[in-house]
Amino acid sequence: MTDFIGRDAIPYARFSSNQQQHGMSLERQSNAFDSFVKKSKANPRYDLAMDDKGKSAYKGQHILENGALGNFIYKLEGGDLKLPTSPKPLLVVEEVDRLTRLEPDDGQELLLRLMRYVDICVVDPSGSSYQLFARKGQGSDIGSIILLTIKIYSAHDHSKKLSKRVGIAHAKSLSEAVVSGKALRYGTYPFWLRKNGDKYELVLKWVEILNEVYVMLSDGIAPADIANTLNEKGYKVPRTQRDHKKEVLEHETNRWNTNRVRVLYSSRTPIGKMKPVNHQTEIDLYPPAISEDLYFKAIAVVNRRKRGSGNKIGRVKSLFAGFTYCYACRKRMHTDTRLRNGISDVRMRCSSRASATLIDRDCDCGYISMDFEERLLILLIDKVALSDLLVAPVDNQVSILSSKISICEQEISEFNKLLKTSIAPALYQGLAVHQDKLKELEAKLVLITPINNNVITENYEEIAELAQASLDPKNETERARMNVLINSIVNRVELYKKVKQSSIIIVNFKSGIRRMYTQSRNVPDWNIIELEPALEQQHQIEHSVT
Secondary structure, eight states: OGGGTTOEEEEEEEESSGGGGGTTHHHHHHHHHHHHHHHHOOEEOGGGOEEEETOOTTTTGGGSTTSHHHHHHHHHHHTSSOOOOSSOOEEEESOGGGTOOSOHHHHHHHHHHHTTTOEEEEEOTTSSOEEEEOOTTTTOOHHHHHHHHHHHHHHHHHHHHHHHHHHHHHHHHHHHHHHHOOOOSSSOOOTTEEEETTEEEEOHHHHHHHHHHHHHHHTTOOHHHHHHHHHHTTOOOEEEEEOTTSOEEEOSSOOOOHHHHHHTTSSSGGGTEEOOTTOSSOEEOSOOSSOHHHHHHHHHHHHHHHHTTOOOTTOOSSTTTTSEEETTTOOBEEEEEEEETTEEEEEEEEGGGGSSSTTTSSOOOOOBOTHHHHHHHHHHHHSSOHHHHOOOOOHHHHHHHHHHHHHHHHHHHHHHHHHTTOOOHHHHHHHHHHHHHHHHHHHHHHHTSTHHHHHHHHHHHHHHHHHHHHTSTTOHHHHHHHHHHHHHHEEEEEEEEETTTEEEEEEEETTSOEEEEEEETTEEEEEEEEEOGGGGGGGOOOTTOO
């Protein structure tokens, strides 16, 4: 080792999975380097030390630009990092497989790229013996080149076999999860769960927080406001680490924020769903932490905000934002707020008003003031009977869906019988597909049965209760909730107002009825017309009515 006196030595360490972070892998590799430089009297370059934690050399994750080794190579090849050339620094590793487990050709190419700038020094754990690999003619010989090639092949072959064994083990564990409801023996799982043997269990304190979040989402409250509420109540943020009971630990300093709330509704894990890697369908893996009714209600609110007015949840400017259109040109109505005499006012405008002049516009619809909100609420509450809003189930649809559900249940039963004698992946995939189909059919059946009318009745009653409070622009939470409630019974609203001439409101209810409300300058009272979809054109009012 006397040849290494004063020579620069750069340590590199790597392990493949995050689970190894809690083991001795990194410490073992670091100790080997320290022992080597102590015995060889090489110059340790700790300023260039590299480690790739949880990055697979078999998949090449460590040589991407965000990997320590990959960034090292890019800097060398780009000229951003200069190293001595005579002699070259030593890149000290525990074994060649720390650097590569790639396909042999790719592995050789990677090491040749490295050896333009460094010599590779493989040391044993004690640091007392080593194997040096350098480019031909630079201290290397044919024997070491052959040995290096063998090591590259051996590292790749070992990883390939290991990957296959892990894949088989994962497939078996997934099969047991689908058939017997057992917990997976690999991967992470949601923070509101813990493992007890081979089963997942709910952790009550986290489940309660999750339910509170979904209730607030379904009420139309913004993720930012939800985060503030959680912080005000003193709810802790979950960590990724778990204790001896397999429960997640709490952050002592971190607080809830918008992103942490959004993560909670970014997948269907709260209702027990999980989509395995490389699978097309989800499986029922976890115990559900919230009801499906609450989940889908909250997600419907979130999705409608995204494709509707563009306003953040909880920041609804108009009670009808997201489903209101101009009666004249059928373009979407936009909302804005303004201050008039120190009082906040909400108004709606046709999107065609963005044109520079009245001549260029598609219609002559004027600004619609907040008075329309009050007028439309009065019409909804006083001029519409609850019986008009209830959805009558269609007997033949119920019969057809019930028949399909029965067939699907029989097919699922057959798959379960086959899985008792076979673990073919196709059977598990088929079972998952039919389970999803059954859920879809059951959801459709719920939509056309009277139970949905109970929700409509409750929402209609809540509209009446919130009407007064929701007309105040300062009451953002009440207005957001009212927006959700109205959209639960109304599909579409069309508005038109011509200054000092005529006003029109058309409301399309989800029950199928359509109502038109008109008012002209000479007749202050509103005229109500019940529309039939096919006869709507007969009731169109010319925009020039005076």
